[in-house]
Amino acid sequence: MRARVRRRWLTAVACCAGALTILGALALPVAPVEVNDPSVSWPLVATAPESTLLSLEAGKPLDLKAAFSCRAVDAAAATEADRASRVVLATTDPDQPERAEGLRITAENGMLTAFLGTTVLFRDRVPASSCRYEIGAVDGHLVYTRDGQRLGTSAMPDVDALVTSITALPGPDLDVTVRVDDRFANSPAPLKLVLLGMVAISAVTAAACLLALHRRKNPRRKRRFRIGTPDVLVGAALVAWLFLAPRTSDDGWMYAMAENHQHAGYFGNYYMYHNNSYVPFTWLLRLYSWWLELGNAPVLLRAPSLLFGIVTWLAVRGAVAEVARGRRMFVPALLFLAWWLPFGLGTRQEASVAACLTVTVAAVLAARRRQRVAYLGLAVGAASLGLIAHTAGVLVVLPLALGAGAAVKLVRRTARSGAVAAATVVCVLSCAAVSAFAGFADGTLADFLRGSSSFGGGLETGPPDPLHDEFDRYRSLLGGNSLGNFALRTPVLLLLLVLPFFVVLCVRARRRRRPLPWALWLTGWTCALGLGLLVLTPSKWTWHFGAFAGVATIFLTWSALAGPGLVRRLVGDGRWTAVLGTLLLTGAAGWVLLSGAGRNVWADDVLPGVPLAGQPLLPGTVSIVVTGLVVAGAFLLRRRRGAFAPMSAATLVVACFLVAELGFLVGGFGVATARTWHTWSPWADAVRDPLAAQCGEARVLRVADPDSARPVEVASGAPVTDGFERNVWYSASPPEPGPATAEVYGNVPDESGRPARFTSPWLKLPSGLSARNQLMTTVSGQTGDGNSLTAEFATASGEVVATTEFSAAEDDIGWRDVSISRGENLPPGAVAFRLTAEVTRNWLSFAMPTARQVVPVGSALPRDGRTLVDWQLTWLYPCQGQPVLADGIVSPVSYAVGFGFGPDESEHAATSGGTWTPGVGGLLGPQLRSSTITRLYTVLDTDPGTPMRTVYRFTRPYADNAYRLRRGTTTAPGW
Template identity: 25%
Template sequence: MVTETSPDLVGELPPRRVSGAGANHRITRLVAVIAGLLGALLAMATPFLPVNQTTAQLNWPQNGTFESVEAPLIGYVATELNLTVPCAAAAGLAGPQNAGKTVLLSTVPKQAPKAVDRGLLIQRANDDLVLVVRNVPVVSAPMSQVLSPACQRLTFTAHFDKVTAEFVGLTHGPHAEHPGAPLRGERSGYDFRPQIVGVFTDLSGPVPQGLSFSATIDTRYSSSPTPLKMIAMILGVVLTAIALLTLHILDTADGTRHRRFLPSRWWSIGGLDALVIAVLVWWHFVGANTSDDGYILTMARVSEHAGYMANYYRWFGTPEAPFGWYYDLLALWAHVTTTSVWMRLPTLAMALTCWWLISREVIPRLGHAAKTSRAAAWTAAGMFLAVWLPLDNGLRPEPIIALGILLTWCSVERAVATSRLLPVAVACIVGALTLFSGPTGIASIGALLVAVGPLLTILHRRSKQFGALPLVAPILAAATVTAILIFRDQTFAGESQASLLKRAVGPSLKWFDEHIRYERLFMASPDGSVARRFAVLALLVALAVAVAMSLRKGRIPGLAAGPSRRIIGITVISFLAMMFTPTKWTHHFGVFAGLAGSLGALAAVAVTSAALRSRRNRTVFAAVVLFVVALSFASVNGWWYVSNFGVPWSNSFPKLRWSLTTALLELTVVVLLLAAWFHFVAPTNGPAKTRFGARIARTVQSPLAIAAWALVIFEVTSLTLAMIGQYPAWTVGRSNLQAAAGFKTGQTCGLAEDVLVEQDPNAGMLLPVSAPVAEALGAGLSEAFTANGIPADVSADPVMERPGDRSFINENGTITGGEAGNEGGTNAAPGINGSRAQLPYNLDPARTPVLGSWQPGIQVVARLRSGWYRLPAPDKAGPLLVVSAAGRFAPHEVKLQWATDSGAASGQPGGSLQFSDVGASPAWRNLRLPMSAIPRTATQIRLVADDEDLSPQHWIALTPPRIPQLRTLQDVVGSQDPVFLDWLVGLAFPCQRPFGHQYGVDETPKWRILPDRFGAEANSPVMDNNGGGPLGVTELLVKATTVASYLKDDWSRDWGALQRLTPYYPNAQPAHLSLGTATRSGLWNPAPLRH
């Protein structure tokens, strides 16, 4: 910013005395006080003003008959439940003709796991009719008494503090504790309200008179502002704007004028600018995304139909507020298209804005040395990119927070430089918006705190002219106006209850748990990858150097003391503030992107020969930077989910011929020895002199810039090579470039166009050449392989909790994630070869034989040579050959042998091939082999398996080979069916429609799309019953079955899984709700949110 002072002068402007200023602005001062105070008052009153709530009532029966209905409540429980059942209705459960009917009424399907634990069931148990709520029997009576004339009705009521039930007309028997008392029961001391996913019954036909079920659905967040609240909000915004205008008038009373608002070179683009733009734009297409992008995108997509921004995956559908305003903007943005390239355009714009602020605002304000130093500019750019690329290339709020921190600092610095208060008010608005962009927005408070001293001085000086209140009132209005945005359609009580629930349910880690964030940073995982670890460690190094030089000399030579100290102060305060965030993830470090660039400029100047004259110390600094790089490379080059496809060293430490981390550590030692030599042999201080010339000398004096840019090149190259190496298989880069070029052709559905689904695996079975289908699998040789040689339970092995992952675990301390339907089991009827094993992927036991080597007791050596199966002609075959298998075995223990017709007839196979084993043992999974690996001359194949390991845990089970008939997931699932998109996959499947919710009721999904096993194990606990997520609903309402699927041209990739969700009551229809409207105050609370 250029004022009448030198642009390099960042001190406060001297005050100008204006004769009669106070008298000339009496009206302005009065308007400032009135508008400012009223604006602040209206803003602070907004959370308490009334709203119009849409009420919803679930009433049953709905058509006069016993028809089950679906109504999965997003909040799990109703605020109030009243039930009346005539005793005569129980007659439908009595008698031998009704032996299979046990449930008169329930709020969860009886077939669902945990149905009794969570729901309400009125069921026949032996000869009694029992009302059970959350696994607790409330009241029961013999069926003979229930069907007697004395019994009138069964009543039940549920409130948050107690539940009561009574058989009206019946009394306790003579041996009861209270003989002759009404037969009733009550439970209290706990929230016994049952979970409701609908109303289900085993009965049919017309309902008897008097049967009623009425649940008041919790719709406290389905609200809109009343006319009174709307008027108050509009007035609040208008009055705040007027107050800010009056503050501007008072600011300019001294007659000072500015030549321009933006610096003269704001719009000019230099070589470094072009490079930063190129890196950011290219990374926008090929770069990795963050883990929560799907989470946020799905929330935004669903919010329009829902009426508010609910936390879709957790916390019982409570709103994301007070941190939801940024997501509301994304919801509007998604109206155009939901492709990743489009949705992340605001993030790209924020990245470019951050760099523009760093290079045009921050660096010039730091002082002459920073402004004229090319090393400072290159270090700032490298540090900014090193933090932004791995941490801020998604939809999470860190990018807008990073930008907000810079804007707040720039506004504060303008206030200090010009002695004006309007920039302070602007800083308050930007800081508040930043604060409420996400929990990590708490870092924005540092930008205001570090300048309290200078700002109070300005306020004191100007208050002598105008008084304190005309100056403070507009600032107060600016600081509070954000409350209008946050509470525009919600209430204080509602958001307070939501915040309390989130704290109770968790994750809600304490400030002293901050070490968990750094534990994750040093894990060999995407949270602690090479890129993320370097970003944080380099930031800490830059901060340490800037602090050390400031403390040693009072200021960094050549830099302005005030702005430099405030940049350092903001960073320190931000690190401290992050201790109070409820979760401890490494992606939160993305808020430091703008500060990293600023600190990089400070550190670059601090270690130049002009500031740090000791050659020894500069060499030590270079060694420290090398050590940070070495420590960073002691991790994987890992990225989240699909961003990891094809990336070199994604599951190992980077190495060429030798380990990079070891080589860098050795180089660090060499540089330290050089520093020792400078200390003892060449202690002369001064600028470094090298034989490579002055330009090379300036370059080697910026080790942090070299390291940062080296990491940027490493990251960009890694993702670019992944895209090239994987082609034509799917990668983030290929998908984004295709989407950018395919808006006209419609190729914008991401992974859904490359995931191939096998809907009917029975249709692709290869036919045996000579043996019958039932015998062909063991026709060649079958030693100890039997039709029932499979354990009853083949569930995938659990994955134990990893260090630092305490945020989401189940009650047993483990995270499990097998594919639904692949856990084995037994069938009542034997299959085609006598096996009773339950087969995966909808394989038909009547057409699919299976053989296994497991047996109870002592194991024996088992060998299998199948009969020969006929291959189709190469031009008629699909791209993949598959064998469904279970057990624990090495890849070489199951092989495919191929032969020509003559070779097969003579028993001479032409060769053998190994399968790719994708999936979790010992569960059922599909062994894959590309058809391109089988010679075109082959006409027959057979399976060969050898199990020589006698451990009971080591066994093999196989089905016949098949060539799947494949369709894309987009063709199978489409864009209309409601889909349960796990939060890791949302961004990769932009065309699938997430199941919605409205008026407190979820839509029943027909499909579920999961990430790879690692991702499924990590993210499923987030969405479970304990956290109030959708898994706690779907597991009670539908049964999941995994559908076989594969990633096109990357057949051995575990891309994730597709599950078909089948309702336990297929004929149940969505319930019709009775809707209404009620006016609620901002303090209204119908009942506690259950958790």
């Protein structure tokens, strides 16, 4: 009787705790939060306004208020300067209004004119008497007034800076306040803190009640876990891959998001999308932010993926235990490594999704096999965590949906009453509260809705087209870039090869009314339906296939080991079995050829020491296919004849290719490590310096340091300037001051079309020219297409012995370093040189030659957070730090290491990436519009040709932080 009462109480507590957990978890996304509400006031000194950089994360402010007097208008009208003349107030570069929708108010000839971009908002005759202009926000729009009289309205402008040409005022005649949009930075309000505590306590209580309700008095003795040779093989491969693995495209992005959390107060996209919140996909980033306390070396940052790999392998091991024992365990080991090594190698979220999905599948299988309801709670908890790990986490719903029928039967069978069954269901469902806790503890539903542009496409292109994205995913998989290399192709194409045969078996089993093994059925349909469900994930990247790593390993293992017996039982030994085997053997041969056609390329196109880098494996693949078929045929002729011979041959071909492919993958990077041990490569560096104490690639990427420039001595003569003048350049893009550009010449465009020509005096060739000490100039404007910049080399007698046109075709107002000579191929007897220029189109400006030191980036670039490294390269530069994004403001950037090369408008240019593009909320977009950038001469020791790295230097005409920042908070509901 007492036990019955205790059970009733336990059931009641379980129902209450489970229901309270579910309701609390649903309330967490909409619970109130304290939202950061910073504002900027400017100018710092009312009587001495100073233009300042103000790069907003969101691009536009929440609110803008400004007021200025007629005295300020008169002061602006009286200014005359190279840049920003007669400007009362501007929020972007006033000399390039077409580049942004910025506010620009100018004063000239007694008129005040306001623009938004290039659109005129109003013109107003400035009165002779005192007056006051004001700008304020009404319903999200700016309203412009003079002494209360309405002049016009506009949308909120872009804000890159606060600019004025006024340098002195008698009093506070100019005042601007900008309310910065930093709504993603929030923390739980007191009510939400209470709710979090309540959900935590009730969730633990519900889990304890679930275990207590279904506790067995005499539990079955558990099988002891024994480590076998396959486990050692998998563990050794994962640990080796921790050091040898190449990078993925987004390793640096994930690292930067986790790193900036301590400054921003939330996990944002950092490089793009205006740093939009990543809610609810943040628990993995939180793990990385904690892990960063140990260091930011690539080896350390890969450790979580190693942990996920071990968890996934253990779950796979449990799910295939019925069919893979002893030496058969090598089959799942081989398949698991084929999936995990190419897909689970970095910080991307697919590793965590794969782990959660595999644990979910293994728990569903274990619940049915062991008749334990507690495994259902584990499955729901793991699935909920996987669902908010990444958009590909939508796959976790499939094993739950497919196993729902078996779960209901299990609950009915084990529950002693309807009340216990209801309590069990509630407690099992309450395990999903882990997702609300992990995803919305410091985020809200509003964050997710407002930041949705982070998950697919961009801000200007509109919503993504799922079908088009899915087509792109497979096109990328079969393409020639790093998203379709041989290692990524191999497991995915193998899964696509086996799934049709699985469907045939399912149809045959249904007709024969002989069910397939439940593990094979569950994982097979999870994979088949998952490929379709993946269409809904808003990304075209092939990395998403990595979410299948564990469940596909289970499915393929069951197919390989249980498949022949199923075919014998369902189809027989007759003609149809031979047909299926022949089709499978033909498909296996095609799979090998198609997989081997993938190139050996990864996210880093520079692969020092790697065998067949950038090349397809096709020649070796053909040999493997032919050899495998010959071996298989010879083996089967001796051991087996009949209908199953082609199927066995196909299995042998698959096994041989997987062994060869994995051997080349791991062995190739092992060979590369040995080849580059005394030079440099990421893999050798990871083994030799696992904690990145020597700063990675920063010691082998070199730039021509502008500050080291030394003028070249004049030998004889004087410059001949036919159409060229000194200190002439594009007005909106002056050269940065310094020794490298101390003497600049540019042509003045002639309306008659007459060519402009320039000839420098003869200059002495400096001694000691080399790859580390080069002759250089800095160029802006158009070279090529009718314009030329040439170096002539002469002997001591004045004889010209060589002429070299050294500036490639390009047309850009930005400045770029150009190497005249490294000193390695100087003409014999040359002791002097001179520059000649001819311009027939547009304009050209260039600096007189200087000798510059080409030094490592690690010593040339600052480590104080003013150097931005593009996400594709961030891992390789662990010592450079990164600019801080905090309070809705991007800190000033002085240097950038971009992923790309070539002219800024070319296909492979670093500046064509998302980081540099304002239209997609690129981090550097606003500063790119308000700065002069110089593309420094860049060379990588391991690839002196065209490395996918370019260093840029930013020069701004405005002060960096000449404003006053005020911080505040407001309480807001989560919706």
